[in-house]
Amino acid sequence: MPQILELIRGDHDFIRGLFDELESNPDTRDVRCITLRRELPGHMYAEEATLYARLRDVVPEEIRQSLAEHTETRETLARFEVIPLRDDAWMPALRDLRKLVEAHFTSEEREVFTRAEHHISPAELFGLGEMFEQEKQKAAQFAVV
Numbered sequence: 511m512p513q514i515l516e517l518i519r520g521d522h523d524f525i526r527g528l529f530d531e532l533e534s535n536p537d538t539r540d541v542r543c544i545t546l547r548r549e550l551p552g553h554m555y556a557e558e559a560t561l562y563a564r565l566r567d568v569v570p571e572e573i574r575q576s577l578a579e580h581t582e583t584r585e586t587l588a589r590f591e592v593i594p595l596r597d598d599a600w601m602p603a604l605r606d607l608r609k610l611v612e613a614h615f616t617s618e619e620r621e622v623f624t625r626a627e628h629h630i631s632p633a634e635l636f637g638l639g640e641m642f643e644q645e646k647q648k649a650a651q652f653a654v655v
């Protein structure tokens with residue numbers, strides 16, 4: 511089982527790829543929207559239940575900031591997903607969402623990963639990886655937002 515930071519980075523790369531595809535390929539947009547709608551909330555939920563919960567008391571300011579970014583992402587996703595695919599507002603809304611999400615991924619990979627590697631042992635990072643996978647499955651099952 512890969513350690514949690516590798517799993518998170520893998521999710522980030524997958525979602526970056528989804529955004530690329532959503533922007534560039536109109537033919538697969540409907541399916542990719544469904545995938546994004548499942549993957550992005552599931553990813554954030556699993557992070558909050560594992561890595562964020564573990565670091566909350568250790569680096570409260572970083573985690574508070576990350577949680578605020580999750581809230582903003584959820585709100586922006588909720589506004590995006592009600593826009594019809596053929597509406598003129600769809601592409602600008604997609605680009606806004608993408609910008610927000612990718613900025614969050616970058617700061618997570620820089621700030622939060624550095625703190626995690628500093629404060630959490632490799633063995634515990636592996637254990638958190640297992641929990642992360644379980645939480646994602648739970649999120650998919652109950653469609654947690």
Ligand SMILES: [Fe+2]
Nearest residue numbers: 554557614618
């Ligand atoms: Fe996150």
Ligand SMILES: [Fe+2]
Nearest residue numbers: 518557615618
């Ligand atoms: Fe993330």
